[in-house]
Amino acid sequence: MQVAPTGSLLIRQVRLWRGRGLPLSPPQDILIREGRVAATGDGLAAPEGSAVEEGRGRIVIPGLVEAHTHLGYSLLGLPWFRNEVGPALADKIQAEKDELRRRRIDPEKQSTRQLVRSAELGSTLLRGHVAIDTDVGLAPLEGVLRSRKACRGTIEVQTVAFPQAGLLSRPGTLELMEEALRLGADIVGGLDPSQIDRDPRGSLDMTFGLAERSAKPIDIHLHEPGELGAFSIELILERTRALGLQGRVMISHAFCLGDIGPAYAGRLGEMLAREQVAIMTTAPLARACPSLALLSSLGVIVCSGSDGVRDTWGPFNNADMLERAMLLAQRNGFRRDDDLELALDSCTFGGARALGVADYGLHEGARADLVLLTGETLADAIVSRSPNRTVVRQGRVIARHSEITAAAAA
Ligand SMILES: [Zn+2]
Known part of the structure; x- marks a missing residue:
């Protein structure tokens, strides 16, 4: 999984999705060199020694973006966890700790399983929160950082140092967060400054202070x-x-943002757009949540994610960001094709903007991270969610039919 981007790849006869509001292109070819899109057009010649992939009229989109998940504690690949966890947040946190101890979960192994699954389903960029607290220390982060390194040819990963049990309210956590950021966590995580830390100003000042000292972003x-x-x-x-x-x-x-009424949500949305503060929504079915239409009409950067994947918190999430686009659309009451496209935008271009990745897309010079999807139209591809997906990362085919290739898994 560590092959550097070399050589070239010609993908023949695909329809390109270059962004929201743009129609799919007529069938054409994409030439990739050294991990970058070198050219698009009809009848491109394959350079000598180049790999060739037949697109057969499939749709190609830039790689899906998993903008919010948790790494290290997924139970993917392990026997089913019977969920009998209580309703309170404290119950959920405790249940996770108990189960991790009982099963002796290896964060590196579980992180790798999850990263591979995400990549197989078409995500090429992922932001993963890793729990930092005084019980577990830094061991989960160390494991996740090893798995990130091992998987870097398959998927790009940003790690968030996430004070899952609270920051201000848990003495010793601040020092662990400092250490996590020194170790290589990319982003300063934070959590409910009032409900968990009971001191919104103090808690946020601490989080922003960490970001200032480390010169790292905040989530x-x-x-x-x-x-x-x-x-x-x-x-x-x-x-x-x-x-x-x-x-x-x-x-x-x-x-x-989903339960303060549209007027106040609109005022906050305008400020979010002005300060370029991104909003991540999973579009949960059982809670109020931000309106995709409102935020995007105001120019707010919106991205999406699976949250925890097959863990003690819940059994449903499966790391499939194409399915997430469908859930976003359903939760927002969308039916129109252009609205479905907006939902997919949050799982692609919106995610890349939110994660600060500039060379994303299908234009010449863009990173050659992309997915071939089956569908008559983009909306059809979202609704059908065919497993017939081919995933290209840094110009290499790393998955076919939503399964990692032998070469990429080696
Ligand atoms: Zn989360």
Whole structure:
């Protein structure tokens, strides 16, 4: 899984999706050299020694972006976990700890299993939160960083140091967070400054202080509902503006945007757009959540993710970002083709913007991370979610029929 991008690949006869609002191109070829899109057009010649992939009229999109998941504690590949976990957040945190201890979960192995599964399904870029707390220390992060290195030819991974049990409220966590960022975590994580840390200003000042000292971006889990959550968003915006961190802050979940009414959500949306603070939504079925149509109409960067994949928190998520696009569409009451395209935008271009990746797309010079999908139209591809997907990472085919190739797995 560590092959460097070399050589060239010609993908024949695919229809290109270059972004929201643009029609699929007529069937044409894509030439990739040294891991970059070198040319697109009809009847391109394969350079000598180049690999050739027959597209057969399939749709090609840039790689799916898994903008929010958790790494290290997935139970993928392990016997089924019978979920009898209580309803409170504390129950869920405790259940995870108990199960990890009972099964002696190896974060590196479980992270690798999950990264491979994500890649097989078409994600080429992923942001994974890794729990940092005074019980587990830094061992999960160390395991995840090893698995990231091993999988770098398959998927690009950003890691978030995530103070899952609280930051300010748990003495010793701040020091562990500092150490996690020194070890190689890419992003400063945060969590409910009022509901968990019980001191919104103190908690956020600590999170933003970590970001300032480490010069790393921020990604805050915000589950707080209604006015409480909206107040936290205002405090986050205030700090983003004061510290000049535009484009470097993400709020994950932001359920409150779905239950404060459209007028207030619209005002916050305008501020989020101005400060380039991205919103990540999984489009949960059982909770209020941000409106994709409202946020995108205001120019807010919106991305999406699976959240935990097959873990003690819940059994449903499966790392499939094409399925996530469908769930986003359903949760937002979408039926129209252009709205389905908006949902997919959050799982592709929106995700890349939110994760700060600039060379993303199908234009000449873009990173050659892409997916071939089966479908008559883009909306059909989302709704059908065919497993007949071919995944290209850095110009190499790493999965066919949603299964990792032998060469990529070696
Ligand atoms: Zn999460």
